[in-house]
Amino acid sequence: MSKVVVVTSGKGGVGKTTTTANLASGIAALGYKTIAIDFDVGLRNLDLVMGCERRVVYDLVNAIRGEATLRQAVIKDKRIETLYVLPASQTRDKDALTLDGVGRILDELRAAGFEYIFCDSPAGIEWGAQMAMYFADEAIVVTNPEVSSVRDSDRVLGLLDAKTRRAELGEEAIKTHLLLTRYAPARVAKGEMLAYQDVLELLGIPLLGVIPESTAVLQASNAGTPVVLDPTSDAAQAYLDVVQRFLGEERPHRFLESAKKGFFSRIFGGQAATA
Amino acid sequence: MSIMDYFRRTQPKSATLAKERLQIIVARERVRTTGEPDYLPRLKQELLQVISKYERIDLDQVSVNVERSGDCDVLELNVVLSESERAAVRAAVSRGGAPASRNC
Ligand SMILES: Nc1ncnc2c1ncn2[C@@H]1O[C@H](COP(=O)(O)OP(=O)(O)OP(=O)(O)O)[C@@H](O)[C@H]1O
Ligand SMILES: [Mg+2]
Numbered sequence: 001m002s003k004v005v006v007v008t009s010g011k012g013g014v015g016k017t018t019t020t021a022n023l024a025s026g027i028a029a030l031g032y033k034t035i036a037i038d039f040d041v042g043l044r045n046l047d048l049v050m051g052c053e054r055r056v057v058y059d060l061v062n063a064i065r066g067e068a069t070l071r072q073a074v075i076k077d078k079r080i081e082t083l084y085v086l087p088a089s090q091t092r093d094k095d096a097l098t099l100d101g102v103g104r105i106l107d108e109l110r111a112a113g114f115e116y117i118f119c120d121s122p123a124g125i126e127w128g129a130q131m132a133m134y135f136a137d138e139a140i141v142v143t144n145p146e147v148s149s150v151r152d153s154d155r156v157l158g159l160l161d162a163k164t165r166r167a168e169l170g171e172e173a174i175k176t177h178l179l180l181t182r183y184a185p186a187r188v189a190k191g192e193m194l195a196y197q198d199v200l201e202l203l204g205i206p207l208l209g210v211i212p213e214s215t216a217v218l219q220a221s222n223a224g225t226p227v228v229l230d231p232t233s234d235a236a237q238a239y240l241d242v243v244q245r246f247l248g249e250e251r252p253h254r255f256l257e258s259a260k261k262g263f264f265s266r267i268f269g270g271q272a273a274t275a
Numbered sequence: 276m277s278i279m280d281y282f283r284r285t286q287p288k289s290a291t292l293a294k295e296r297l298q299i300i301v302a303r304e305r306v307r308t309t310g311e312p313d314y315l316p317r318l319k320q321e322l323l324q325v326i327s328k329y330e331r332i333d334l335d336q337v338s339v340n341v342e343r344s345g346d347c348d349v350l351e352l353n354v355v356l357s358e359s360e361r362a363a364v365r366a367a368v369s370r371g372g373a374p375a376s377r378n379c
Contacts, residue, residue: 147293147300154301191288198294202301 002110004117006136008160010152012123014144015181018217018227019239020120021049023140025226026243028083032115035074037105038088039132040122041096047087051224052077061089064101070108079229084114097131106135125155134164138175140208144182145194150202153178157203177208179242184213186258196256209242211235212255315339322352330356 007020020036028034037060038046047053052075058068063086070086077083086105089096109117121132133139139160143153160174161167167174180196187193196210216233220226227236228243234255241251319339326332336355 147297150297151300151304154304158305188290191290194290194293194297198290198297202294202297 002114002117003137004106004119004135005138005140006119006121006133007140007142008121008129008133008156009123009142009149010125010129010156011144011149014142014149015179015211015217016123016142017045017049017120018221019140019142019179019181019211020046020118021226022228022236022239023243023246024116024118025050025077025080025083026228026240027116027247028077028080029228030243030247031082033082033084033113034116034118035084035086035109035114036118036120037086038120039097039128040088040120041128042088042090042092043122044088044090046120047075047085048224049221050077050085050226052085052087053224056087059087059089060105061091061093061096063105064096064098070105070112094127097128099131099134102131103135125152125159129156130159130163133160133174136160136164136174137166138177140177140179141203141205142179142181143199143203145180145184145188145196145199147194150194150199153203157205176205177246178203178205179208179211181211182213183210183255185256189258196253207253208245209238210253210256211238211242315341322354326354330354332356 007016009016024034024036036046038044041061047056055075058073062068063070063073073086075085077085106117119132122128141153141156143149157176160176164174166172178200180199183196184193188195200207212234214233214235216227216235227233228239231237231240238255241254244251319337323337332354338353340351342349342351
C-alpha cells in the first residue's frame with residue numbers, strides 16, 4: 001500500500017523542503033521504500049537539501065513529457081538504501097505540470113512499490129501548490145508561529161478540503177497534520193511569539209510535531225545532509241519524533257519549553273515562562 | 276533585564292496581539308471559502324425593515340450579495356423601488372485592509 005503525502009504551507013520559506021527531506025529520510029531509514037518529489041518547478045531545492053544535486057540528469061517534467069523514463073529521472077540516495085528523489089524541473093514553463101501527467105507518475109511510483117511518496121509543494125496557493133496536493137492521501141501543513149504563516153495555513157486547509165481529488169470524488173477527506181517549525185520557546189515565554197497551543201487552537205487540526213528553531217538545520221542544508229542523519233541536535237530529534245508519530249507511534253512532544261533559564265529570568269520571568 | 280522591561284510587562288504581549296488578529300482574520304476567511312457569510316439572510320431582513328419605513332418594497336426587490344474581487348470582499352446591496360420604478364438604489368461596501376476607495 002502506498003501513501004501520497006503533500007508537504008504544504010501557503011507561505012514561502014517556512015520549512016517545507018526541510019521537512020520533506022527529513023521525513024522522507026527518517027521514514028526511509030526505517031526500511032520503507034520512499035520517494036520525495038520536488039514540485040517546486042522553476043526553483044528546484046529539494047535535491048540541494050538532500051545533497052544529490054550533482055546527480056540530477058532528468059526531472060519530473062521530463063518524466064511527464066516522456067522525454068525520460070521515470071527510472072531514468074529518479075535518483076537513488078547514496079546513504080539510505082530505500083530512499084529516492086525526483087527533482088523538479090528548472091523550466092520556466094508554467095504549464096509544464098499537468099494533473100494528468102502527475103497522476104500518471106504517481107501511479108507508476110505506486111506500481112513500483114513505493115510505500116511513501118512525499119510531495120514537496122511550492123509556496124503559494126496557486127496552480128503549482130494545488131497540483132502538489134491534488135492526489136494526496138495525507139497533508140503535512142508546515143506552519144511558523146507567525147501571523148501570515150498561520151493565515152496561509154488556514155487557506156491551504158480550505159484548499160485541501162475543496163480542490164483535491166478526494167474532495168472532488170467525495171472520498172474520505174485528506175488527513176491533515178500540523179507541523180509547527182522554527183519554534184523558539186524562549187521567545188514564546190517572553191510573549192514575543194505565538195505559543196503552539198494558540199496555533200493549534202486557531203487551525204484546529206492535530207499536532208504532528210513542533211520543530212525548534214535550530215542552527216543545525218542551516219548547517220545540514222549547507223552540507224546537503226538532512227538533519228535527521230545526525231541525531232545529536234534538538235531539531236533532528238524533533239524530526240525523528242515526528243517520523244515515529246507519523247507512523248502511528250505515541251511520542252510525547254519535546255522542545256516546547258526553553259532550556260535552562262538564566263539567573264535573571266528565573267527571578268523576574270517566572271510568571272511569563274509558565275503562562 | 277532593565278527597569279524598563281519591568282514596566283513593559285504590563286502592556287499586552289505581541290503574541291497576544293497576534294493571536295487576536297488571527298482569530299478575526301481566520302474567521303473572516305473561512306466564510307470566504309464556504310461562500311456567503313451566514314448573516315446575509317438576517318441582514319436582508321433588517322435592511323428590508325429599515326427601507327420599508329421610507330418606501331414600499333417587497334422582499335424580492337432587495338438583493339444582497341457578497342462578491343470577491345481580487346483581494347477584497349464587496350457587499351453589494353440592490354434595492355429596486357416599486358410603483359414608479361423610479362430608480363434603483365445601489366450601494367457597495369467593500370472591505371479589506373485599506374479604505375474602500377483604494378481597495379478595489
Ligand atoms: N527548524 C529550523 N530552524 C532553523 N532554520 C530553519 C528551520 N527550518 C527551516 N529553516 C531554514 O529556513 C529556510 C527555508 O526553509 P525551506 O527551504 O525548508 O522552506 P520552504 O518552505 O521549502 O521554502 P519555499 O517556500 O521557498 O519552498 C532555510 O534556510 C532553512 O534552512
Ligand atoms: Mg521549498
